[in-house]
Amino acid sequence: MNFLICIGALALLMFVAYRGFSVILFAPIAALLAVLLTDPAAVPPMFTGVFMDKMVGFVKLYFPVFLLGAVFGKVIELSGFSKSIVSSVISVIGRERAILSIVLVCVILTYGGVSLFVVVFAVYPFAAEMFRQGGIPKRLIPGTIALGAFTVSMDSLPGTPQIQNIIPTTFFGTNTWAAPVLGLVGTVFIMAVGLTYLEWRRRVAAARGEGYGENHINEPEAFKAEVLPNPWIAILPLIVVGVVNKLLTMAIPMFYGKSYEVKLTAAAKPLVTEVGPITAIWAVEGALILGIFTVLVFAFKPVSQKFAEGTKAAVAGSLLASMNTAAEYGFGGVIAALPGFVVIADALRQIPNPLVNEAITVTSLAGITGSASGGMSIALATMADQFIAAAKASGIPMEVLHRVAAMASGGMDTLPHNGAVITVLAVTGLTHKTSYGDIFAVTCIKTAAVFVVIAFYYATGLV
Numbered sequence: 001m002n003f004l005i006c007i008g009a010l011a012l013l014m015f016v017a018y019r020g021f022s023v024i025l026f027a028p029i030a031a032l033l034a035v036l037l038t039d040p041a042a043v044p045p046m047f048t049g050v051f052m053d054k055m056v057g058f059v060k061l062y063f064p065v066f067l068l069g070a071v072f073g074k075v076i077e078l079s080g081f082s083k084s085i086v087s088s089v090i091s092v093i094g095r096e097r098a099i100l101s102i103v104l105v106c107v108i109l110t111y112g113g114v115s116l117f118v119v120v121f122a123v124y125p126f127a128a129e130m131f132r133q134g135g136i137p138k139r140l141i142p143g144t145i146a147l148g149a150f151t152v153s154m155d156s157l158p159g160t161p162q163i164q165n166i167i168p169t170t171f172f173g174t175n176t177w178a179a180p181v182l183g184l185v186g187t188v189f190i191m192a193v194g195l196t197y198l199e200w201r202r203r204v205a206a207a208r209g210e211g212y213g214e215n216h217i218n219e220p221e222a223f224k225a226e227v228l229p230n231p232w233i234a235i236l237p238l239i240v241v242g243v244v245n246k247l248l249t250m251a252i253p254m255f256y257g258k259s260y261e262v263k264l265t266a267a268a269k270p271l272v273t274e275v276g277p278i279t280a281i282w283a284v285e286g287a288l289i290l291g292i293f294t295v296l297v298f299a300f301k302p303v304s305q306k307f308a309e310g311t312k313a314a315v316a317g318s319l320l321a322s323m324n325t326a327a328e329y330g331f332g333g334v335i336a337a338l339p340g341f342v343v344i345a346d347a348l349r350q351i352p353n354p355l356v357n358e359a360i361t362v363t364s365l366a367g368i369t370g371s372a373s374g375g376m377s378i379a380l381a382t383m384a385d386q387f388i389a390a391a392k393a394s395g396i397p398m399e400v401l402h403r404v405a406a407m408a409s410g411g412m413d414t415l416p417h418n419g420a421v422i423t424v425l426a427v428t429g430l431t432h433k434t435s436y437g438d439i440f441a442v443t444c445i446k447t448a449a450v451f452v453v454i455a456f457y458y459a460t461g462l463v
Contacts, residue, residue, distance in 0.1 A: 002340030009034040027327035031334035055330035063322045068288035070318035073118035079299035081234035082122040088231035098130035106148025112238025113161045116149040125220035135211045143438025147194040152187040155406040161284045169280035171384040172398040179403035181462045186449045218429025241291040248283035325373045332378030354390035359408040367412030376409035411447035
């Protein structure tokens, strides 16, 4: 019964997420229903002492990253830099290589720190125009955007400032550049297999005589030539984010040491901060701040005209995204405290290999919650100590745990109820029926990539 209570709570959270209800509202309801069925008297203490404690702790650590990332993406959009980057990449790669061009544009923007939701809106008009001119079915656009924005630049490429690559740092004491060789191996696999698959889909459609299609909804206006910012200036903020992130990752521990004590007045109680677990967070925050200032230096006029309204939307989006994930994190904390979770944990311990165990756990919970960051947060909140102990016993570096967790979170997360999937289909005016099959294929590819990376590590020992 205890086991069924835990599974029922997870099923309820998955169901409400799929139906579009607020996770912020239903995560505590699902968690506390499970507590009610276990021990009714424990509901208030578990809500205050576990759910809210975990939720607030997540917001404390990660909300600035969500906020700065959203603002950075918005100023990149307002400045016209995103359009300039898209247009330049397309001109270099060639309009006849529409799929490759759109994938690379998405990778560049998301690896540079732009939110994938911003990328979808920025890239779609160009993708529609190129697919229309090339006679490529519009239904392939969501899968193409998914391959570029939802995969390698989200969790595989070393140093990516996306939240999926930041969350593991606080559990494993690593940084965003953890296991660069494994990340690059996963990147090559995903890109090679993904592009091969999409090109095969294009050729099959062409052989059937299928073109772009007609009577589509949400069609963007035909792209009009306009004066765009210099592409080298446009890409500079993205380069600043990457370079500064790397420099701060190295400089922060050197400056602060393992811990840093603050005592501003003689009567104040010393504030001691353990620097190691939050180095990666500080580094990304500093990099995003400098990226925002770089955009303002080169595009102050166009950004300032819409800055007030634009940042309101960015702040609202970051609040929603961070609170959704924080609620799922609190949910995971409650579930981990239930006796039924002991059954689940024992079952997972039967998977002998610690990396395979971690990968299956993280990607399964990401699939259940429909969120890479949410599923990984639940998995690491409940089982990080177990993963660490098993890895140490096997001589596996924490950097490998980090990369496997990050990549596994981006595996089965893109099931039909995933927010990013729903967004890209809504923006393109397509449906699950017409286009989700290609997104699911990309999902399978990036899930397989995790196990390719694990096999590569055991075969070579390279990190």
